[in-house]
Amino acid sequence: MPEPWLPIGVAALQMVSGQKLDDNLQSAQALVATAAKKGAKLAVLPENFALFGSKKIFTLATDEARDGAIQHFLSNLASDYGITLVGGSIPLPSPDGRVFACSFVYGADGSCLGCYRKIHLFDADVGDAQGSYRESDSYAPGENILVVDSAVGRIGVGICYDLRFPEMFRRMLDQQAEIIVLPSAFTRSTGWAHWLPLLRARAIENQCLVVAANQGGIHDAKRQTSGGSVVIDSWGSVLAEAGLGEACVIAKYDREEQRALRQRMPVSQHRRL
Template identity: 80%
Template sequence: MSDSRSTSKVAALQMVSTIHLSENLLRAESLVAESAASGATLAVLPENFALFGSKKIFELAAEEAKTGALQSFLAGLSVKYGITLVGGTIPLPAEDGRVYATSFVYGADGACLGRYRKIHLFDADVGDAQGSYRESDSYAPGDQLVVVESALGRIGLAVCYDLRFPEMFRGMLDLSMDIIVLPSAFTRNTGWAHWLPLLRARAIENQCLVVAANQGGIHDSKRQTSGGSVIVDSWGRVLAEAGLGEACVIASYDQTEQTALRRRMPVAQHRRV
C-alpha cells in the first residue's frame, strides 16, 4: 500500500484558446480554480493558452517584455489557488526579431521556479486545412534543457513538438527528472495519430509521470487541435484523459510507487550509449 503522504493530485488543463486575450485568461483561471478545488497541487496549462493563432504574438511579446503582465497573472494564480503552475507558453522577444515560446513554472508561493524556451520548432506539412506549418518563421529555438525543483519532485519542461525527440528527455532524466510536463497545441491530424503513443513511450522509457496539456478544438477556419490531454504514469498507464473541448484532467501521482519501479527495473542505470 502506498503512503498517502507520497501521493499528490496533478492536473492537465485543456483549452480551446482564441485570438481574444481577455477571454482566454478568464478560461485559464477557471480551469486552474477547478483543478485546485479538486485537490490538485500541480496544474499545467497548454501551449499558447493566452493567445492562439494570431500575428499579435509579436505585439504581445513586446508588451510582456515591458510589463510582465502575463507572468504576474500566472504567479498570481499560483498564490490565489495555492498550486504549482506550469504556465503553458507565452511569447517573449528573441534577439533576432522572432519570439521564444516560453514556459514558466511558479510555486504555490508565487515564486518563479524556472523558465524553458521551446527547443524544437514545428516546420512541417501535415495535409490539413492549414497545410503548411513554419514555426521557425516566427519563433526562435531555445537551446537549454530545464528541470526545476518543486514540491512534487523535479519537473522536466518540454513543449509540443519536443515530444518527438526522445534524446531530449534522456538528457532531462540525467538531470534527475521525476515528472514530465508538456504544454501543447498538437494539430488534429498529427495528434490523433501520434500524441498518445509518443506520450506513453516517454513515460515508459524514462519511468516518469507525464502531464500533457493540449489545445483541443476548432480555433478558426484552418486550425484544429487534437485534444486528448492526458496523465500517464511511469508504467505507461493512462490515468485520466480528455476528449475534445475544454477540460480539467485530474489524476493521482504516487511518487513512492514510481521510485519503487525505478528500483525494481533500474533502466537508467543499464544504459550503455
C-alpha cells in the same frame, strides 16, 4: 525514517484558446480554480493558452517584456490557489526579431522556479486545412533544457513538438526528473495519430509521470487541435484523459510507487550508449 510521500493530485488543463486575450485568461483562471478545488497540487496549461493563431504574438511579446502582465497573472494564480503551475507558453522577444515560446513554472507561493524556451520548432507539411506549418518563421529556438525542483518533485519541461525528440527527455532524466510536463497545441491530424503513443513512450522509457496539456478544438477555419490532454504514470498507464473541448483532467501521482518501480527495474542504470 522520513515520512512516506502521499499521492497527490496533478492536472492537465485543456483549452480551446482563440484570439481574445481576456477571454483566454478567464478560461485559464477558471480551469486552475477547478483543479485546485479538486485537490490538484500541480496544474499544467497548454501551449499558447493566452493567445492562439494570431500575429498579435509579436505585440504580446513586446508588452510582456515590458510589464510582464501574463507572468504576474500566472504567479498570482499559483499563489492564490496554492498550486505549482506550469504556465503553458507565452511569447517573449528574441534578439533576431522573432519570439521565443516560453514556459514559466511557478511555485505555490507564486515564485518563479524557471523558464523554458521551446527548442524544437514545427516546420512541416501536414495534410489538413492549414497545410504547411513554419513555426521558425515567427519563433526562435531555445538552447537549454529545464528541470526544476518543486513541492511536487523534479519537473522537466518540454513544449509540443519537443515530444518527438526522445534524447531531450533522456537529458532530463540525467538531471533526476521525476515528472515530465508537455504544454502543447498538436494539430488534429498529427495528434490523433501520434500524441498518445509518443507520450506513453516518454513515460515508459524514462519511468516518469507525464502530464500533457493540449489545445483541443476548432480555433479558426484552418486550425484544429487534437485534444486528449492526459496524465500517464511511469508504467505507461493512462490515468486520466480528455476528449475534445475545454477540460480539467486530474489523476493521482504516487511518487513512492514510481521510485519503487525504478528500483525494481533500474532501466537508467542499464544504459550502454
